[in-house]
Every structure is written in structure tokens, then in C-alpha cells.
Amino acid sequence: MHLMIDARALQIQIDGIGRYSLGVMEALARLEPGWELSVIVNPESVQHVEHLPYETVISSAARFRRGENRELVPLIESSGADCYLNFSMAGPLPSIPTLLSVHDLMVLNVPGYFGNSFFRNLISKFLFGRKIKRSINHARAISVLSDASLSDLRSAYPGAETKAFVAGAGQDLFSGDEEGGLQRKDYLLYVGNARAYKNVTRLIVAYARLKAINPRFPEMKMVVRRDRAFGDFMRDVKECSATDSISVLSHVTDDELRTLYRCCTGLVIPSLKEGFGLPALEAMAAGSPVVASAGTALEELVGDAGILVNPESVEDIMRGMALLTSQPQLRRKLARKALERAGNYSWEKTASAIADRIRVITS
Numbered sequence: 001m002h003l004m005i006d007a008r009a010l011q012i013q014i015d016g017i018g019r020y021s022l023g024v025m026e027a028l029a030r031l032e033p034g035w036e037l038s039v040i041v042n043p044e045s046v047q048h049v050e051h052l053p054y055e056t057v058i059s060s061a062a063r064f065r066r067g068e069n070r071e072l073v074p075l076i077e078s079s080g081a082d083c084y085l086n087f088s089m090a091g092p093l094p095s096i097p098t099l100l101s102v103h104d105l106m107v108l109n110v111p112g113y114f115g116n117s118f119f120r121n122l123i124s125k126f127l128f129g130r131k132i133k134r135s136i137n138h139a140r141a142i143s144v145l146s147d148a149s150l151s152d153l154r155s156a157y158p159g160a161e162t163k164a165f166v167a168g169a170g171q172d173l174f175s176g177d178e179e180g181g182l183q184r185k186d187y188l189l190y191v192g193n194a195r196a197y198k199n200v201t202r203l204i205v206a207y208a209r210l211k212a213i214n215p216r217f218p219e220m221k222m223v224v225r226r227d228r229a230f231g232d233f234m235r236d237v238k239e240c241s242a243t244d245s246i247s248v249l250s251h252v253t254d255d256e257l258r259t260l261y262r263c264c265t266g267l268v269i270p271s272l273k274e275g276f277g278l279p280a281l282e283a284m285a286a287g288s289p290v291v292a293s294a295g296t297a298l299e300e301l302v303g304d305a306g307i308l309v310n311p312e313s314v315e316d317i318m319r320g321m322a323l324l325t326s327q328p329q330l331r332r333k334l335a336r337k338a339l340e341r342a343g344n345y346s347w348e349k350t351a352s353a354i355a356d357r358i359r360v361i362t363s
Helices: 016-031 043-048 068-078 118-138 147-156 200-213 230-239 254-263 278-285 297-305 314-326 328-342 347-362
Strands: 002-006 036-041 055-058 083-086 098-102 141-144 164-166 187-192 219-224 246-249 266-269 290-293 306-309
Touching: 002 016, 016 036, 016 278, 016 347, 036 043, 036 068, 043 055, 083 347, 098 118, 098 347, 141 147, 141 347, 147 164, 147 297, 164 347, 187 200, 187 254, 187 278, 187 314, 200 219, 200 230, 200 314, 219 230, 219 254, 230 246, 254 278, 266 278, 266 314, 278 290, 278 297, 278 328, 290 297, 290 314, 297 306, 297 328, 306 314, 306 328, 314 328
Parallel strands: 002 036, 002 083, 036 055, 083 098, 098 141, 141 164, 187 219, 187 266, 219 246, 266 290, 290 306
Antiparallel strands: none
């Protein structure tokens, strides 16, 4: 089996899709040592794959841009690959069997995903919707990360679910024995970006209100990637009444992130939508309780190992954070459940599901 993987979603600074791409590629190399593996990456991301036993194919073709299909299809087809695995939800349409990864459909169903401009959102939603539909129709198989994402796929593209399967995701920051780790400290943690679907404005308002009610309420550490939403996020932080108690870290190493997870009182992730929720899984694997949004993929992931809140209610987000910080016995109970639940997820399971489907579509 010669598998060509499109990992152009990898960026210089690794985000959620980047972690997913690397996690699956590393696991595939371990699980299928007899496969010939090739990976397409952008020039600036080559360092992320140098340790992998893959043939590296460098391409400057930007994702989702005009000319992408014309530039990459000849490259893919001339490689002699038996299957093309695309980690993005849209892209080239080669003649060989294609497995498409759809992490989520927030570009279509989250208002304001592309910023504050109404017209930009309208145009971007239309263009992305067309690209995604074309790729979904072309793909032989579609991997999604959760049942929630499968439901979104079914709603947006009826019939597409017949070739879709839930592959899940994993994490590689922790080994699963972190309950007795470093000493917990008195702070809440947020990890993610600051785009509209992450709901950080309500989170900041909820935190500021709790801090106003109780000046001794724990501080908040927020690990937020610098992207197009970072400026508006920082304005919200600076203008809130609890700004002196909020620490913003725009980039941390994996070692620093491990320490933040291991030492926090708990993770707060009240997203309006998620395709999976990797920070929640990482926190759970560190033995950290999680406050997460009900009615999203996070509820599916966290289950009874966390405190579920209504993400559209500032008051309910406040309730979740107050409950988490005020009840040590509950935190210990949730930490044990979190470690157990996190053990159900691994990159090996995800890669195995993908490899099995590749065999089916190439047979």
C-alpha cells in the first residue's frame, strides 16, 4: 500500500488540526510498517515531519485557493500512490481513492466564524460550502472525530454520512498516570483560539463577575494562539474588571503546556461548537477536571467526567466555574473519572480506524 497524505494543514505553530495530523501520521507509521508513506507539506512546516519515516513532498500550494487542484492532482497521481488521505475538509480531487477528514463544519454553521464583517462571512461561507461539497462528493470515505460532527455532516450534506465513520482522536502529551503528578495550584485554565465559536467573550464576562463577587476567586491563565481574532480577544481582556487576574500566554512549549494542565484547578472550555475538543482530552489525560459546554461534541467527550454548562448562558458558565473551584471532593472525583475516560482515546485507535477504511476503499 502506497499512501499519500496531504498534511498542508500543518503550520509553523502547531494548532489542533496540526496535532491531529501528526498524531495520526506517527501512529500509522507504527501500525503499518509495511506501507509506503508519503506526505505533502508546506516548506515552512517540513521540520514537523522530519522525524517520520515518510517520503516528504514539498508544495507551496495554499489550501482552499484557486489553482490548488490543478497544481496538486498531477503530483498526487504521478506518485503511484494507491490512496490519498487529505487531513483538510476540502482540497484536490485526484482519480485515486480519496479519504477525506472533516474535523467540523463550523465554517458553515457558526455565525461570525470569519470575523466581524457580515459580507466576508457571507461570501466565505458560500465559497467554502461549495468547496466542501465538491470534496465530499468526490471522496470514497470521510472520517469525522465525533458523533456530533457526523450529525453536522448529515444535516449539511444529506447522504454523505453513508460513507462517513467516526475515527475519534487522541493525545500524546500524557501517558495516563498523571493523577499523582505535580502539586495543584489555584488557577483556572483555558486553552484554544479566540474565534467566535470558542465563546471566550462570555467566558471572560463570567470570570470577571465571579471575581467581583469574590476577590479571592482563583486567577485565570489563558493559552490563546495569535490569529485574526487575537486582537479583539485582548481588548476584551484589558477592558474587563478582572484584567489583573487574567494571564494570557500566546505561545507555550509542550513541556510548559503539560505543567499548566497538571497544575491547574481545572480547564474551562465553554465552546458554542466543537468537532472534538482536544484541549479537554489533554486536560482529562492530565487528571484535570473540565468545565465544558453541553450540547456539543465536548459533552460526548467529557461525559460524567466534567461539569457541563449551557455555553450561551454567562450565569451557567459562572455556576460551573464556582462549583469546580469550591468543592475539592468533587474535583478529586472528576479527576479520577477524567483519567479513566481519557484512556478510551488514542492515536492508535484513530489511525487503526483510518487504515481499516483505506483497505476497504482500495480493495
